Amino acid sequence: MFDxxxxxxxxxxxxxxxxxxxxxxxxxxxxxxxxxxxxxxLLRVCRExxxxxxxxxxxxxxxxxxxxxxxxxxxxxxxxxxxxxxxLHVPLFLLIGVRSYRAHQRGxxxxxxxxxxxxxxxxWQIPYVLLDERHAPADITAAYRRANAKDESFAVLLAE
Amino acid sequence: xxxxxEALEVVALHRGQRIVVATMSSAGEWPKWSxxxxxxxxxxxxxxxxxxxxxxxxxxxxxxxVLVLNGDxxxxxxxxCLVTLAHHPANVFLLIVENGLYEVTGxxxxxxxxxxxxxxxxxxxxxxRVYRFDRADAxxxxxxxxxxxxxxxxxxxxxxxxxxxxxxxxxxxxxxxIARLRNGLGFSPS
Numbered sequence: 122m123f124d125x126x127x128x129x130x131x132x133x134x135x136x137x138x139x140x141x142x143x144x145x146x147x148x149x150x151x152x153x154x155x156x157x158x159x160x161x162x163l164l165r166v167c168r169e170x171x172x173x174x175x176x177x178x179x180x181x182x183x184x185x186x187x188x189x190x191x192x193x194x195x196x197x198x199x200x201x202x203x204x205x206x207x208x209l210h211v212p213l214f215l216l217i218g219v220r221s222y223r224a225h226q227r228g229x230x231x232x233x234x235x236x237x238x239x240x241x242x243x244x245w246q247i248p249y250v251l252l253d254e255r256h257a258p259a260d261i262t263a264a265y266r267r268a269n270a271k272d273e274s275f276a277v278l279l280a281e
Numbered sequence: 282x283x284x285x286x287e288a289l290e291v292v293a294l295h296r297g298q299r300i301v302v303a304t305m306s307s308a309g310e311w312p313k314w315s316x317x318x319x320x321x322x323x324x325x326x327x328x329x330x331x332x333x334x335x336x337x338x339x340x341x342x343x344x345x346x347v348l349v350l351n352g353d354x355x356x357x358x359x360x361x362c363l364v365t366l367a368h369h370p371a372n373v374f375l376l377i378v379e380n381g382l383y384e385v386t387g388x389x390x391x392x393x394x395x396x397x398x399x400x401x402x403x404x405x406x407x408x409x410r411v412y413r414f415d416r417a418d419a420x421x422x423x424x425x426x427x428x429x430x431x432x433x434x435x436x437x438x439x440x441x442x443x444x445x446x447x448x449x450x451x452x453x454x455x456x457x458x459i460a461r462l463r464n465g466l467g468f469s470p471s
Contacts, residue, residue, distance in 0.1 A: 139340070164340075164369060166333070167361025174330035175365070178337020181459070183468060186337075204327035209455055 122254055123279065125154030131258035133160050135265040137214075138184040140164065141172040145191035147281040148218045169194030170201035176213050177205040187265075189216045192238040192278075202245050206274050214265055215247070215276040222280040223253070242276050253280035283417035288378060288438045289314050291420050292348065295428040299346040299374075300338055300462070304331040306384040307350035307376075309449025318465030321458060324451040329358030332366060332375050339371035339432065342466060346372035346432065353379045354391045356399060360406075363435070367407030372432040375403075380442035388444030403435040415439040 128151055132140065140155055141164045142148070155163045166172045169190045176186040190198070195217050205211050219238045224230035242249045248268075252260055261277055268275035285306060292301075293314035303311040304323040312322060323331050335349040356362075356377050366373055381394035391397075400413040412427040412434070414420035420438060427436050451458065 162340075166365050168359070170327065170330060171333040171359065171362060171365055174327060174333035175337040175340075178334040178339075179341045180337070181334075181462060182338045182341020182466065184337075184341045201327040201330050204325060204330070208325045209459060211459070 123252075123258060125151030127258040128261065129154045129158045129161070131262045132187060132265075133158060134262050135269070136185050137161055137187050137265075139176070139179050139186040140189050141166060141176045141179075141186055142189040143169055143172065143191070143194055145193075145218050145220065145281070148189060148191070148216075148279070169198040173198050173201040173205050173213065177209065177211045180211050180213065187214045187216055191218045192220055192234050192241075195238065196241060199241075199245070202247075206245065206247065212268070212272055212274040214268055214274070216261070216279060217242075217276055218279045218281045219251070220281050238278060242278065247274050247276045249276035249278055251278040251280060282415060282439050282441050283420060285310055285378065285380075285440050285443070287417040288420065288440050289350070291417075291424045292350070292376065292428075295424050296348055297346075299348050299372075300335075300342070301348045301350065302331050302335045302338070303350040305352035305355055305378075306380070306443070306446065306449065307352070307378055308451070309385075309446075311350060312452045316452060318461040321462050322451045324449060325455070329355045329362070331355065332359065332362040332373070335373050335375070336362075336366055336369065336371055339373045340369065343371065345466075346374070348374045348376060348428070350376050350378065352384070353377055353381065353394075353397070353399065354383045357391060357393070357397070360402065363403050363406035363408060366433040366435075370431070370433060374428055374432055374434045374436065376436045376438060378438055378440045380440045382442040382444070384443055384446050385448050388442060388446065400435065400437045403437075408433050408435050410434040411437075413437040413439075
């Protein structure tokens with residue numbers, strides 16, 4: 122399971138310097154720990170495309186950011202993702218909350234977010250893994266380190 | 282009103298050792314004034330995202346500072362960036378070239394052309410240092426103050442629109458630009 126303290130620890134273990142985010146009702150619960158993290162800066166933006174571009178600037182400037190957003194913001198940020206990942210070839214690590222995923226799996230939600238998230242991530246040619254309650258923050262650490270070693274973008278989809 | 286050439290000539294005199302991120306119509310003209318590794322011609326771009334990219338660079342390189350040459354059309358695409366710039370103070374100098382046109386697509390008017398006040402929008406977003414220059418002589422006289430000191434700073438420049446311009450091209454491939462920028466920032470080639 123994921124909570125603010127363990128996710129912050131996982132990101133700090135990876136050497137992440139900045140978390141660029143717009144919260145949703147799940148990942149928003151991590152805010153206290155993210156704000157208090159001694160070695161990471163939490164950067165708030167107004168829209169998710171901004172988060173992608175800001176993180177790219179940080180990366181070009183030598184820092185190690187991650188982007189933490191909801192899938193709805195992923196949908197909005199498409200052109201910026203295309204440009205940063207595929208025109209500029211600046212690799213980014215994305216943590217994306219998938220709204221209603223668990224309810225959708227149980228057949229209890231008509232929210233279309235779970236229907237479109239994985240196809241959209243595949244369409245943008247971003248390697249990804251979907252993590253749910255069977256996984257642990259160590260899986261985020263492992264994914265980050267793999268992506269970093271390959272110098273490639275990666276998305277961790279977090280089942281909400 | 283001033284020409285784009287007059288506007289950029291003054292920027293070139295005052296940019297110092299800062300990174301310059303140039304986009305839209307400025308991207309086509311800026312290499313005539315400066316073409317160092319710290320001049321990043323953001324083509325191809327995600328329209329509207331140059332200020333956010335510049336903010337990231339400025340936060341990563343706080344001692345250096347970043348000038349972003351933006352258009353009014355692309356500022357309209359990402360007005361939230363003004364709030365974000367104000368919320369995370371960094372040495373970003375956002376220059377908004379106001380010509381009321383989507384110049385790179387041939388010169389179609391932007392929504393709100395002639396009515397939108399980007400200086401007031403910037404102040405309302407929380408940016409403390411905002412300047413507006415409507416004439417070239419005023420810009421020459423005021424640039425030293427506007428482009429010095431701590432950011433964030435927004436400078437609105439009233440520039441003549443040009444209809445029928447060709448779409449600007451980058452002076453070199455993006456991969457080469459990125460390598461040059463990283464080298465200019467002191468990073469070894471990856």
